[in-house]
Amino acid sequence: MQLHELEVENYRAVRRARLSFGHTTVLIGENDSGKSSLLEALVRVLDGGAAEEPPNFESFQFHRDPVKHEIVGPIRIRIVFREREAGEWAGEVYAPIHDLLLRAGEDCREVAFELRAQPEGEVVWRLKSGKRKTSDPEVLRWLREFTPAIHLRAGMLTGYGTETLPCAPGLCRTGETELDEKIAAIEVAAERLISKTSPNQESDLEAGFKATRELLQLVTLPRDRKAPNLARRVREILGKGIDLNSSQPTLPGSNTSSEKLGILLLIAALLRVARGAMAKEMEPIWIIEDPEAHLHPKSLASISYFLSDIRWQKIITTYSGAMVGSMPLSNVRRLTRRRGVVTEHRVDVTQLSGVELRRIGYHLGAHRGAACFARMWLLVEGESEMWMLPQLARLCGYEFGVEGIECVEFAQSGLAPMIRVAEQLGIGWHVLADGDKAGQTYIDTIRRTVATKDRQGRFTLLNEPDIEHCFYKHGYAKVYQEHARLGGKSTRDMDPRRVIQRAVQTLSKPDLALRVIEAVAADGSPGVPDVLQKMIRTCVKVARSQSK
Incomplete structure (x- = not known):
């Protein structure tokens, strides 16, 4: 017997929500995403110590109109349980619900607990499967004792x-x-x-x-x-x-x-x-909120090991990129709340090949687990962009971390799969592509993947072969020439590609990126190239729209 779905209406901050669950479910989202309210509603119903009485609700637990501050309507909670495999509920331990169930067949059967609580205090509930239903208090007692929520x-x-x-x-x-x-x-x-x-x-x-x-x-x-x-x-x-x-x-x-x-x-x-x-x-349901709180990362890693081995169903909430990275991507549910409506975003693994899923899972798990918490992915080709863009944004007056923007490399995982994952997780995205043949291929990928009406503001294509050439052309050639170290040879008329290659060989891309940032920040500099300023403003606009 496994918790399959939770629907909640008019409970605390939640106007309406529907969540799905697997054997292990990891809930992520911002502080106001409604996670706590939804788990509280679940625990109130499945309180193992509450015997056969339905939960009572106080006036402050009813959702209110944000303008009029009036109670919107009754609280509704619906909890759906499903067989793990067809015929599981034929056993004697499930006898209290046998009268509700249809004959076992090839499909897994479901039973739903439904509750409606009025602001005046009336609470009615029933357990339902198909057209059959019961409100027998002993059945509610059995349900709570058999599948208690341990919080x-x-x-x-x-x-x-x-x-x-x-x-x-x-x-x-x-x-x-x-x-x-x-x-x-x-x-x-x-x-x-x-x-x-x-x-x-x-x-x-x-x-x-x-x-x-x-x-x-x-x-x-x-x-x-x-x-x-x-x-x-x-x-x-x-x-x-x-x-x-x-x-x-x-x-x-x-x-x-x-x-x-x-x-x-x-x-x-x-x-x-x-x-x-x-x-x-x-068969308890373990609800474990933010296990990383106040813990050293190594202690958290040890706890993660044991959490994965807890036998029964688990619901874990976390703000830890390491915790998310340790879980299969299919276990993650990203929650967003707008105007009281909580939306669940999850990755549909059937839309990714095994190779794509493995690459993305490894990339996000090993390097960018925190990216799942972002409002916006700025998808980039290489390490120079990873180093430079957050600093350039700061020089433009924006902080990527505060705005919820994460630079994510896509070359290892492929652009199309990363776009699909971002959209399925409800994360905005924008692609920065080099102005070379490979960059044009990435733009063609976007055009194939995204409908015409949705392409606006989705990509920036540099006129130059890469970001180094972009800065070289926009007033920072001296930075590259200084570090090319060509034995006293003049670099003024030399091919920029050769100058940049020698500078990279001398310093490495991260160090060279730092020198360019220092030059951009210096008094009297040409500033951030217009094409990158425009892209940064676009990303900030998208990220802020995601939080409304």
């Missing part, structure tokens, strides 16, 4: 946010002395490391990590039958990343202090938030 809020890995838990902070207890001693040791070590009150950080880290190992060993021993819920919880947390049948279970990816700290904090946080009993058959 790890932002900052909880490092202790921030624990005050938001419904119970006082503290890890679960089993009533078994030996197990509780290990849990307490994990709690003490994590708390000291989080609060920076440890008299000896290395000692506390080793003690906490040792307790984690020993807890794992205790709850996975065949002879242990005294803490089955805790055993299931640890199995759930650690998933397939460890050999639970071993008499000496090991924790992979735990060679350095940062990796050990990441594992310790993850185990402590998950034990804390999942303190309730975990039934044998339950």
Whole structure:
């Protein structure tokens, strides 16, 4: 049983939204994209501790008209579950919904939870499959107990946010002395490391990590039958990343202090938030918000390793390019919100070949994971543009980082696939092409890929063979001539191509780009070439339009 889709209307900042989910879903978007409101709506419905009562809503949770500040209408929440494979729900564990279901066939069946809450306080709900429906409270209880949303809020890995838990902070207890001693040791070590009150950080880290190992060993021993819920919880947390049948279970990816700290904090946080009993058959939905908060990148890398091994469905929100880069592109959902309407953008992998998907995934994953957060991609051919354009924009009075513009190389991945990915993720784009044969080929690609009415402002084609020749022609020839070092020979009448090649050989392209930027910034310089100024203004305009 897997969460397949969530629809929300009139909840907090969200006027309307529809999200899709897979086994692992990574949600990204700007601070006002509505992610938190949507996850909160999901958690309110699938609260495992709420028994059979539908959630109640306060007046501040109803969406309001931004001008009149009046409640727009009732809250509507629709949650769709789907079989992972046809016939999955035939098992006895799904008996509470058997009366709703159609006969199993070749297609996966669906069941939808639908809720409507009026501002006056009336809340009605039903569980529906096709034309069959029920509002039996026991079915709602079963749904919440079987697929509870286990919510790890932002900052909880490092202790921030624990005050938001419904119970006082503290890890679960089993009533078994030996197990509780290990849990307490994990709690003490994590708390000291989080609060920076440890008299000896290395000692506390080793003690906490040792307790984690020993807890794992205790709850996975065949002879242990005294803490089955805790055993299931640890199995759930650690998933397939460890050999639970071993008499000496090991924790992979735990060679350095940062990796050990990441594992310790993850185990402590998950034990804390999942303190309730975990039934044998339950299929929880893990919601993990911003796991990178307050963490060193190496600790985050270790946590990412374990997150990938959590057995059941996961929804992860993040602002980390490294986290996004570690996930398959097909898992990413980029959310935008305009006038209260949240739109989901995702890559349709069926529109990319295996080679294209692999190249783009590697390029974004290894180098440009943060590009998925951008409002606008300035697609460029090479490293000179990557170095120069953000600095040139600054000289024009713009900051690419603030505007949400990311320079992205496309030569390794191919231009057409990068354009498709940008459009599917809802990211604006503009191509800077050299004025040579290859550049003209790229412009032809745009003309084949993009409809005529949508080409306006999509590309800039230099008149010169490349950006170096552009600056050479627009008043910066002396920079290249100075660094060509041709043994005293005059460069005044020499072919610019030869001068530029020698300058690049002498300094390298990044260093030469820096010298050009310094020359552009100097008093009395010719300034940024008009063609590049116009392109920068176009990109800023597009990026700003994406945020409205």
